[in-house]
Amino acid sequence: MSHDTVLSRETRTVVSPSNVVVGAGAVEEVGDYASLYGTTALLVATERIFDVHGDVVLETLDEQGIETVVYTDVRPDPTVENIEEAYESWEEHDCDIVVTLGGGSSIDTGKGVGILAGNGGEIRDFGVDKAGYEGVPNPTPPLLAVNTTAGTGSEATRSVVVSDESTATKFLIVSKNVVPDVAIEDPELTVSLPRSHTAFTGIDALTHAIEAYVSVNSYGIPDGFAVEAMRRIARSLPVAWADGENLDARADMLVGQLQAGQAFTNSSVALVHGLARPLGAQLHIPHGLANALILPYVADFSAMAAPEKYATVARILGAADEDDDTRTAADRAADGILRLCDDLDLTGYLDDFGEVPAREEYLDVIEEMTQDAIDSGSPANNPRKPTAEEIRELYVEIYDDALAPDGRRRS
Numbered sequence: 086m087s088h089d090t091v092l093s094r095e096t097r098t099v100v101s102p103s104n105v106v107v108g109a110g111a112v113e114e115v116g117d118y119a120s121l122y123g124t125t126a127l128l129v130a131t132e133r134i135f136d137v138h139g140d141v142v143l144e145t146l147d148e149q150g151i152e153t154v155v156y157t158d159v160r161p162d163p164t165v166e167n168i169e170e171a172y173e174s175w176e177e178h179d180c181d182i183v184v185t186l187g188g189g190s191s192i193d194t195g196k197g198v199g200i201l202a203g204n205g206g207e208i209r210d211f212g213v214d215k216a217g218y219e220g221v222p223n224p225t226p227p228l229l230a231v232n233t234t235a236g237t238g239s240e241a242t243r244s245v246v247v248s249d250e251s252t253a254t255k256f257l258i259v260s261k262n263v264v265p266d267v268a269i270e271d272p273e274l275t276v277s278l279p280r281s282h283t284a285f286t287g288i289d290a291l292t293h294a295i296e297a298y299v300s301v302n303s304y305g306i307p308d309g310f311a312v313e314a315m316r317r318i319a320r321s322l323p324v325a326w327a328d329g330e331n332l333d334a335r336a337d338m339l340v341g342q343l344q345a346g347q348a349f350t351n352s353s354v355a356l357v358h359g360l361a362r363p364l365g366a367q368l369h370i371p372h373g374l375a376n377a378l379i380l381p382y383v384a385d386f387s388a389m390a391a392p393e394k395y396a397t398v399a400r401i402l403g404a405a406d407e408d409d410d411t412r413t414a415a416d417r418a419a420d421g422i423l424r425l426c427d428d429l430d431l432t433g434y435l436d437d438f439g440e441v442p443a444r445e446e447y448l449d450v451i452e453e454m455t456q457d458a459i460d461s462g463s464p465a466n467n468p469r470k471p472t473a474e475e476i477r478e479l480y481v482e483i484y485d486d487a488l489a490p491d492g493r494r495r496s
């Protein structure tokens with residue numbers, strides 16, 4: 086019999102949205118849930134998503150007598166200004182519920198509005214660098230997150246990522262006070278997600294699951310979410326990517342990414358996310374693509390420190406089977422990830438979504454990227470904690486193998 090040794094030594098708090106409404110047609114229930122919480126909704130979305138799905142959400146709110154004010158200027162990486170502008174609408178119209186429509190960007194903007202509504206002040210002051218973890222002291226208003234990607238898992242998490250254009254950096258807010266009250270997970274809303282973003286957001290979710298699972302902060306409850314998330318993503322991401330209208334695969338991905346969010350928000354992310362933020366900023370690539378480029382190399386680097394867990398990852402990804410011993414299976418986790426990334430043609434997206442600098446230019450910024458990665462705190466959660474020199478080496482390996490136009494993964 087095995088025991089959860091973490092829980093026998095310390096206390097943990099598991100957070101989760103209070104209600105998760107899953108399945109085709111779930112979006113029809115937005116109005117019902119909103120009416121439980123208030124009378125005037127601020128609907129937060131990007132313009133693109135609002136154009137596609139706005140009417141159905143407005144209709145269900147209207148049917149329940151909810152007045153709705155719409156804010157659709159959310160940017161793909163939401164900014165301080167987005168949150169301030171949306172909060173102005175909230176105040177001006179006396180709103181009492183936040184409804185977000187979209188993926189992580191809309192949800193994070195909605196969480197930001199809630200922080201200001203419940204706490205006052207400036208959003209920048211709630212960043213973990215200034216206020217620490219659990220840095221939002223007061224409860225936030227009810228938040229209903231209608232998800233359209235699979236995904237960031239932000240509808241299940243206590244984190245908010247905000248871009249600060251004044252310093253060209255991003256900052257993180259972490260508090261259980263921002264976890265949404267209702268997550269609406271309707272696979273029909275993800276059918277319109279383009280193939281590229283199905284790949285990016287899907288690998289982001291896989292990265293959340295793997296990192297939460299191998300993290301030094303992992304324990305039994307989030308591990309259960311992580312394993313189930315990996316299973317769903319491994320079997321359904323290639324199907325959803327190849328055939329975006331396959332509702333079974335889209336539904337499986339929605340649940341998988343939700344569980345991946347529940348895993349990392351109750352455990353943590355680790356080295357991949359630590360490296361991905363600086364790399365993404367340098368190459369101007371989507372977050373999920375940055376994760377996809379890094380994940381196999383970090384798995385290779387880390388497998389020796391958590392062999393049982395990486396063996397499970399390899400088996401779930403079909404790169405090893407039960408007959409392989411633990412070390413052999415663990416060493417194959419990176420192969421399983423690489424194969425999945427190849428199936429989704431991930432490095433091929435670099436040409437359309439990134440600006441890869443020349444090698445010398447890249448080497449010039451490695452020192453800065455390394456420092457940023459360490460400062461994020463995420464590398465310290467990795468089962469094999471890297472030195473600064475090892476982070477530099479990983480960045481060089483990733484460039485030569487995956488980023489360079491004649492790199493092995495791209496040729």
Ligand SMILES: [Fe+2]
Binds near residue numbers: 237289292293358372
């Ligand atoms: Fe992520």
